[in-house]
Amino acid sequence: MNRKEIALEVASILVKHLVPPPSEEVIEKIAAELILLVEKAGELEKPASRLAVCTVIGRNHSGIVHAFSEVLAENNVDIVDINQTIVHGNFAMMMVIDPTNSKVDFQSLKSLLKERGQRENVGVFLQYEDLMRELNRI
Amino acid sequence: MSYTRREILEVIRMSETEHFDVRTVTIGISLLDCSDPNPKICAQKIYSKISKYAHSLPEIVNEVADDLGIRVANKRIALTPLSLVATNPQPESYLEIAKEIDRCASDMGFDYVGGFSALVEAGFTAQETALIESIPSVLSQTIRVCSSINAGTTKLGLNFDAIAKVAKIIKDTAYLTRDKGSIGCAKFVVFANAVENNPFIAGAFHGVGNPEVLINVGLSGPGVVLDAIKRAGNCSIRELSEVIKRASYKVTRVGEIVGREVARRINVPFGIVDISLAPTPELGDSVGEVLMAMGIDTPGGTGTTAALALLTDAVKKGGVMATSAVGGLSGAFIPVSEDSAMIKAAASGDLSLEKLEAMTAVCSVGLDMVAIPGDTPYEIIAGFIADELSIGIINNKTTAVRVIPAYGKKAGEIVSFGGLLGDAPVQEIRTISPGRFISRGGQFPPPIISLRN
Numbered sequence: 359m360n361r362k363e364i365a366l367e368v369a370s371i372l373v374k375h376l377v378p379p380p381s382e383e384v385i386e387k388i389a390a391e392l393i394l395l396v397e398k399a400g401e402l403e404k405p406a407s408r409l410a411v412c413t414v415i416g417r418n419h420s421g422i423v424h425a426f427s428e429v430l431a432e433n434n435v436d437i438v439d440i441n442q443t444i445v446h447g448n449f450a451m452m453m454v455i456d457p458t459n460s461k462v463d464f465q466s467l468k469s470l471l472k473e474r475g476q477r478e479n480v481g482v483f484l485q486y487e488d489l490m491r492e493l494n495r496i
Numbered sequence: 497m498s499y500t501r502r503e504i505l506e507v508i509r510m511s512e513t514e515h516f517d518v519r520t521v522t523i524g525i526s527l528l529d530c531s532d533p534n535p536k537i538c539a540q541k542i543y544s545k546i547s548k549y550a551h552s553l554p555e556i557v558n559e560v561a562d563d564l565g566i567r568v569a570n571k572r573i574a575l576t577p578l579s580l581v582a583t584n585p586q587p588e589s590y591l592e593i594a595k596e597i598d599r600c601a602s603d604m605g606f607d608y609v610g611g612f613s614a615l616v617e618a619g620f621t622a623q624e625t626a627l628i629e630s631i632p633s634v635l636s637q638t639i640r641v642c643s644s645i646n647a648g649t650t651k652l653g654l655n656f657d658a659i660a661k662v663a664k665i666i667k668d669t670a671y672l673t674r675d676k677g678s679i680g681c682a683k684f685v686v687f688a689n690a691v692e693n694n695p696f697i698a699g700a701f702h703g704v705g706n707p708e709v710l711i712n713v714g715l716s717g718p719g720v721v722l723d724a725i726k727r728a729g730n731c732s733i734r735e736l737s738e739v740i741k742r743a744s745y746k747v748t749r750v751g752e753i754v755g756r757e758v759a760r761r762i763n764v765p766f767g768i769v770d771i772s773l774a775p776t777p778e779l780g781d782s783v784g785e786v787l788m789a790m791g792i793d794t795p796g797g798t799g800t801t802a803a804l805a806l807l808t809d810a811v812k813k814g815g816v817m818a819t820s821a822v823g824g825l826s827g828a829f830i831p832v833s834e835d836s837a838m839i840k841a842a843a844s845g846d847l848s849l850e851k852l853e854a855m856t857a858v859c860s861v862g863l864d865m866v867a868i869p870g871d872t873p874y875e876i877i878a879g880f881i882a883d884e885l886s887i888g889i890i891n892n893k894t895t896a897v898r899v900i901p902a903y904g905k906k907a908g909e910i911v912s913f914g915g916l917l918g919d920a921p922v923q924e925i926r927t928i929s930p931g932r933f934i935s936r937g938g939q940f941p942p943p944i945i946s947l948r949n
Contacts, residue, residue: 411499413508443501452504465562481512485565488753489507490499493746496817 365392407458409438409487412471416480418449426453426482429474433461449480454487506746507565515719515781516747517567518754519774521557522695523550524574524702524710524767527611531582535589538581539596546573546600549709553762554605560757566750569716569916573601574700575611578627585622587630591637594630598638608683610700612643615690618652618939628658631665635680636672642698648688648885650892654940656882662686663878663934667901670870674903677911681900682833682865686881688888688895694824695770699861699896710767712824713755717747718773719781721811725789736790737810744771744814752819768823771815772861773807775835777918783807783828784837795838796847804828805858825894830855831864833913833920842866843910843921849880857887862896867911867920870903872927877901879930890943 369389373379380388414426423442430437430453439454460467468484475482510516530545532538554571561568575597583589594612601609612634614624631643645662648654666681673680685699692703695714702710724743728735751769759766775782784795790803808827816822830852832838841847849866856862862884868877881897888895900920902911907924 409498411504411507413504415508439498441501445505450501450505452499452501454498468562483508483512483565485507486563487499488564488757489566489750490503492749492753493507494503 362393362396365389365396368392407456410455410457410464411485411487411490412453412455413483414451414475414480415445415448415483416475416478418444419478422449422478422480423451425474425478426451426471429470430455433467433470435460435467510720510746510750511566514723515716515776515778516750517569517716518561518713518751519716520570520572520695520697520714521553521568521754521758522572522574522610522700522712522714523553523764524693524700524706524712525549525576526702526704526706526708527576527578527581528704533582533584535583535592538583538589539593542575542581542593543596543600546575546597547604549764550606551604553758556761557758560754560761564750564754564757566754568754570608571606572695572697572700573606573609573611574695574702574712575609576702576704577613577615578611579614579621579624580704582623585626587626587633590627590630591633594634594638594641598641601640606640608640608642608697610642610644610697611702612641613645613701615646616658617646617649617655619655620658628661628665631684632668632672632680635669635683642683642700644685644687644690644699644701646687646690647881648889648940650689650889650946651942653942654688654882654885654889656934656940657937659686659878659881659885660874660934660937663874663881666877666899667874670901670903677913678870678900678903679913679917682898682913682917685896685898686885688885689893690896691824691894693768696772696774696825696829698898706767707765709764711755711759711762711764712767712770713751714770714774714824715747715751715772716774716776716781717744718775718783718786720747721773721807722780722782722786722789725786733806737806740807740810741814744811745818747771748815748818748822768821769815769819770824771811771819771822771826772824773811773828775829775831775838776916777834777836777839779836782835782837783830784835784841788837794844794846795841796851800851801854801858804830804855808859825861827861828859829861829864830859831898832923833865833867833911833918834916835918839919839921842923845924849923849925853883853887856884856895857891861894862888862898864896864898865900865917865920866898867900867902867905867922868925869907869922870901870905872901872925873929873931875929875931875934876925876927878934880925882930882934886940889940890945892945
């Protein structure tokens with residue numbers, strides 16, 4: 359049963375016990391208000407999906423994109439966006455990821471990525487998106 | 497892409513190559529309910545009050561720092577000025593309390609606690625007299641306790657009796673900590689117009705106007721400003737100001753985010769971001785280097801005061817837009833021993849104490865971490881303090897003195913403190929005596945600008 363159905367059910371229970379039965383107009387109003395209420399509550403319950411940014415900087419070599427997307431895939435982390443560029447001769451890959459459904463917590467994910475970074479001989483940084491979002495925007 | 501490459505790489509660059517960190521997350525705690533005539537019980541009350549609010553702070557700060565990918569260098573505690581926490585007014589009482597606070601800070605993993613303080617701008621209570629007398633033993637027998645005295649305000653004037661006392665305390669502390677380069681003096685500062693929400697040590701205390709408990713944040717950031725100036729190249733003064741403003745905005749923004757998040761997780765109100773540029777002895781994290789990048793060959797040369805004025809002003813202008821509340825000292829710190837370029841300039845003699853004093857008229861604090869010869873008479877130290885605090889009360893700004901008369905050292909030698917406190921070259925101080933002026937004692941009346949109503 360979804361939230362809207364629950365709201366309608368609650369409204370019907372109310373109506374059942376009200377004597378004399380209210381007019382159809384009143385029933386509709388009760389149902390509408392209840393729906394509004396549960397929808398609002400639902401929004402508050404929903405965990406805000408907090409994105410993170412994983413940045414890889416170092417010498418470019420084959421398999422580098424694969425290496426890190428593999429770690430992310432293994433841990434059920436969704437890549438929302440990916441971009442790469444060359445900065446001062448260095449390869450830089452930036453991935454916006456959604457760790458909401460990650461199998462491991464954020465700190466462990468960071469260590470896994472850093473470990474992989476050591477093997478691939480590149481620097482890896484993982485952080486929530488807050489600073490990227492707030493630093494340049496008023 | 498939801499963020500541009502520039503936005504992402506900028507954050508990485510700030511923390512990785514520009515030495516940026518949040519210098520301190522400071523929790524202010526009111527001790528006004530900890531009074532007790534028995535100092536032992538008073539100390540116990542203080543211990544439990546501090547641990548109640550502060551015990552989880554270090555861990556939470558580390559979590560937030562990790563999540564955001566930014567370093568937070570220190571976690572600190574600011575307490576209600578202890579002279580307001582009434583107990584048996586004997587120096588021994590305050591020493592006992594200070595030792596308990598030191599133990600508490602060590603148990604919970606804080607490096608410094610501020611608030612062993614007295615506000616005596618217009619005179620002394622019995623508590624304040626006792627606390628002040630205890631300062632040299634406190635600073636020599638504790639590690640983490642920092643002390644401050646407010647000896648003047650624009651509203652009430654300048655307490656010359658306090659200045660004379662403070663000068664003697666500084667000498668005594670230098671002697672008692674002579675084995676460690678007179679380091680006790682690095683934990684003591686005398687203020688005019690002390691602020692009640694300063695998160696920085698040694699002058700932090702939790703003013704009585706504040707709520708029960710509060711989180712304040714102090715920034716670092718000279719490296720970020722330095723890099724921005726270098727990248728801007730040869731631009732006009734107005735453009736220079738804009739470049740600094742933009743860099744300051746970004747640095748402050750980080751402080752705001754860190755402070756809010758820590759406050760939310762610990763469930764304590766968020767106070768202010770202190771947007772001061774605080775240097776460290778590390779290369780590239782120096783306010784002196786910023787002045788050099790602005791175009792002064794060595795800090796201390798003519799033009800230094802103007803450059804510092806421009807810097808301080810632009811830092812403030814950039815910072816205010818980035819946070820809901822700017823507070824504390826907010827400007828640019830120029831602690832000599834904690835800033836590589838300033839150390840060099842002071843050691844070579846290019847940066848004299850007189851020039852430093854002039855610079856403090858436009859920077860945020862004052863004569864900070866300056867070492868002078870150990871045999872300097874107390875009257876001269878008192879004169880030195882009186883000059884600096886006068887700048888503060890007349891210009892309606894905070895000024896302060898943290899001076900180390902390094903015991904047994906002569907001008908030209910170096911005192912090493914290690915860590916963030918760095919190395920201080922012992923600087924020459926004028927030996928003309930202000931003794932007859934200082935010994936008059938009494939109160940410098942409030943200046944005319946205090947009459948604002």
